Amino acid sequence: MASNKRGKQSFLLPGRPVITAWASVAGKKESEGPLGYCFDVTSQDTLFGQKTWEQAEKQMQKMALDTLMSKAGITRQDVDLVFSGDLLNQCIGSSFTLRNTGIPHLGLYGACSTMAESLLLSAMAVEAGCVDRVVAMTSSHFAASERQYRFPLGYGGQRPPTAQWTVTGSGAALVCTEGNGPRIEACTIGTVTDLGIKDANNMGAAMAPAALSTIKAHLQDLGRSAEDYDLIVTGDLGQLGKEMLLELARQEGLALGGRLTDCGTMVFDLEKQDVHCGGSGCGCSAITLCGELLDKLNKSKLKRILFCGTGALLSPTSTQQGLPIPGVCHGVSIVCGRD
C-alpha cells in the first residue's frame, strides 16, 4: 500500500476521484435567496408532501438522490454505496431515505460538516478501489431542527442576533473512478476543537477555531498557501463566525488573501431575508456545493477550491448539562474538470 498521507491530517488522492454529477433540493426561503437560480428542485411546500418535518427531510434526500441518478443517467443498481447523515436524532433522515432501496449505506454524523465528511470518505472509498460509484449526501430542515435543538416553531421563541437559520435543503454528489467533472485531489481530516463556547445560539464562534485549525493543517501538510485556491469556502460559520475566523487567522499570521467565503453567507441575502448571521445546517454547505460551486468548477469558472465543512458537535443534552460546544472541520480540495 503506497502512502498518500501528507503531514499529520492530510492525504492526497493520486487517482483523483471525479464528481460526475450533483443535485440540490431546496425549500422556499432558500429558493428566494442569491443561489435560488441554481437549485435543481425547489418547493413552495415546506412539508414536501409529507405529514411531518422529519419525513419532509427524508423526502428531500429522496428527491436529491433521484435527481442525481437521473442527471447521471444511472439507476439504483449502479450505485455502490451512499455515505450520508443528517442532524436528526439517530440520523433518521438518512436511514429512512435508503430503506429498502437495496443501496449499500454507511451512516455518518459530522453535524454541519457532513457534506465535506461524506465527500472525503467517498473519495477515500474510490481511491481504495472498494467502490466504483458512490454518493455523498446530506440534508437539514429548518422546522425539524428548531424543534429538536431549540423549541417547536409554534412556541414563537425569540432568535438572538448571533443565531443562524437552518437551511431546508439536501445536496448529493456522485463520486466515481471514471468520467468527466470536477476532481477531488486532496483532503484534510479535522480534529475536535473546543475553546469553551457554550452559547448554542452562537455556533459560528464555536466552529471558527476548528475551521482555522483545519485550513492551517491543510496548507501546512501540503506545503501550499491560500493563493493556491480560488476560494476557501467554509460552511457554515455565518457572518459572525466568518469574521471571527478572519480575526483568528490574522492573529496567527495566516494570510487568507481575500480567498475566504462562507456558505452560510452565500445561501441567504443577510440584508433582506431576516436570517441574522446567515444559513446553517448540513443542507447549507450541501446545496451551496451541489448548487453553485460544482457548477462553477465544472465550467472552469473556478480552478480549485478548498471546501471546508464545519460542524458544531453539540446536543441539547450536552447544552443542558452546561458543557461547551466542540467544533470540527474537514477540508476537501476540488479542482476544475479541465486542468
Next chain:
Amino acid sequence: MASNKRGKQSFLLPGRPVITAWASVAGKKESEGPLGYCFDVTSQDTLFGQKTWEQAEKQMQKMALDTLMSKAGITRQDVDLVFSGDLLNQCIGSSFTLRNTGIPHLGLYGACSTMAESLLLSAMAVEAGCVDRVVAMTSSHFAASERQYRFPLGYGGQRPPTAQWTVTGSGAALVCTEGNGPRIEACTIGTVTDLGIKDANNMGAAMAPAALSTIKAHLQDLGRSAEDYDLIVTGDLGQLGKEMLLELARQEGLALGGRLTDCGTMVFDLEKQDVHCGGSGCGCSAITLCGELLDKLNKSKLKRILFCGTGALLSPTSTQQGLPIPGVCHGVSIVCGRD
C-alpha cells in the same frame, strides 16, 4: 485505481490491514458475565467517576482509547484518525472523547452496527493509503440509553421478554498498514432493510432480516460458504433475533452450518443475569470483538470469522410517529494473525 470491488456489496483488501492492538472497557454487570475474564478495564462504578451517564460513556471511550494506545505502545501523536460513533443523540460520547486531543476524527452513526462500520472504514482508509494507524471505536451505556430511547431508570418501567439489555462498555481497535495481529481481508456493506417491525422492544426481529441480507451478499459476492468461517458472529440480535435469523436462513435455503453466534448472547449469561433476550448497544459487539474474539484470532484459536455488526436505525421520534424500524448490518471478515 485497481478495482477491489466484488459483486454488489463487497470488496477485498489486498493490503490486508492488520489489527495490531485492541482494548475493552466494561461495566459491573458485563464484568460478571461470561466474558468478564477478558476485558482490559472493568469498573464497579457505573458513573465511571463522572457526574452524568453521558459523561460516563465519554469516560469509557477515553479509557478504551488510552488503554489501546498503551497496549500498542503509541501516543496520541501516532494516531492518524479515529472513526467512532455511539447511540447518544448527536454522538456526544464520541465527540467529547476526542475534543482537544489533536487526533483527527470522523464521526459515524450506524446504531449498534458501529463497531463493524468503524472497522470497515478503518480498513478502507488504510487500503487507500490515506492513513497509517487508525482507531475504530464505539461505546454504549445502559442508563444513558434507557433514558434516551425509553424512560429514565428511576421511572421503573417494565421490560417485556423481547427486550435486550444495553451493554455498558466501550471497545477500540487499532488498524495499521504494518505489524502483527489479525487481518481484515474483505468487507460487505449492508443495505437498509425494513420488513415493517414497529416494536422498539423487539429490535432483534427488526435487525434479523438485515443480518441475513448481508451474510447472503457476503457469501455470494465472494463465492464462499459458511464453512469458510469458524464463526459468523452477529452483534447484537439477542436470543430471539438469532433464532429468527436461523429460521429466515432455513427458509431461504442458506446453510449456516452451526457457525452462527451472536454477541448479544455471548456477553451475558441469559439464564442468570436477568437480561431477557441478551445484550445490545454499540458496546455489545465492541467489547465482544475487542475482548474475546480478537484475542482468539490472535492466538489462532479462530482462523477466520465474519463479524457482522447489526444496527436498528430507529429514533424515539420515528417510533412516536408510528414508523417501522429499519435495520442494517455490515460484515467484516477477519483472519488470524498467522495464516
